[in-house]
Amino acid sequence: MAGASISESSSEGIGSSRKRKLSPTSSGNGTKKLSTMLFDPDSLHCPICVEVLTIPIFQCDNGHLACSSCCPKLRNKCASCALPIGHSRCRAMETVLESVFVPCLNSSLGCTKNISYGNEVAHDEECEFAICLCPVKGCNYPDMYKEIYNHYNRNHSQRSRRETICCGIPFSAKMSISDKILIKREHNKSLLFAVQCFREQYGVYVTVSCIAPPAPEVGEFPYHLSYTVDGHTMIYKSPKMKMVFEVSSEIPQENFMLIPHSLLRGDVLEMEICICKLKKE
The missing domain is CATH 2.60.210.10 (Apoptosis, Tumor Necrosis Factor Receptor Associated Protein 2; Chain A)
Structure with a gap:
């Protein structure tokens, strides 16, 4: 899966649509790959603690998500439907999370690195372009x-x-x-x-x-x-x-x-x- 990038604005309108937009990008060998632009970065946050999701990600039988830190706090009961949660991994969301990259916080200063979503602050602490x-x-x-x-x-x-x-x-x-x-x-x-x-x-x-x-x-x-x-x-x-x-x-x-x-x-x-x-x- 190609790396995805986060965009918080679009000429097509945010709020009226939360769907993914797929656009082709050129890979190193000249072939076309799809990159994903997510209009709603909040979808990558845990619905319980509202922090960025980190692997492992768990789901209940109804598909509701929770991060590994929240499951014990919920006593392994889903906050949405009370079904057990904390035992079944949501591999699909984990794959999505691994594929999402964002520009460095110092990109305007010259950093060209793309950082896995949620790790921007950690990178900023050792980025040569940091202030x-x-x-x-x-x-x-x-x-x-x-x-x-x-x-x-x-x-x-x-x-x-x-x-x-x-x-x-x-x-x-x-x-x-x-x-x-x-x-x-x-x-x-x-x-x-x-x-x-x-x-x-x-x-x-x-x-x-x-x-x-x-x-x-x-x-x-x-x-x-x-x-x-x-x-x-x-x-x-x-x-x-x-x-x-x-x-x-x-x-x-x-x-x-x-x-x-x-x-x-x-x-x-x-x-x-x-x-x-x-x-x-």
């Missing part, structure tokens, strides 16, 4: 991660070499704890990295994050942090940097180095950082 926010306090300019990089260069960059880093090459980071954030640019990959510190009861939490979605096209970035004072050196190694759509003001719960107050000297932190690009085999 990120500028990490500069008070700015919050929204755009794709590469455009956030360009925006930062145009509007916030100090144009200094110390601001630019290269993956795989260690660099020194000197920052004021009270400033809380230090932005670094990776020119080759058009990426912004945020070094953040949080002064709390037990010391200063330090973490590094990348302003980009966790998309395969962006990649993964292990990183090393080292802090040395009075001959004492602390080292933190992270196998996978956190990818974020926006910087957070919350204390990190994971992926951080904690520098105790006894090893702090004033308000300035001087660290050695190395951000690497994980190579896929």
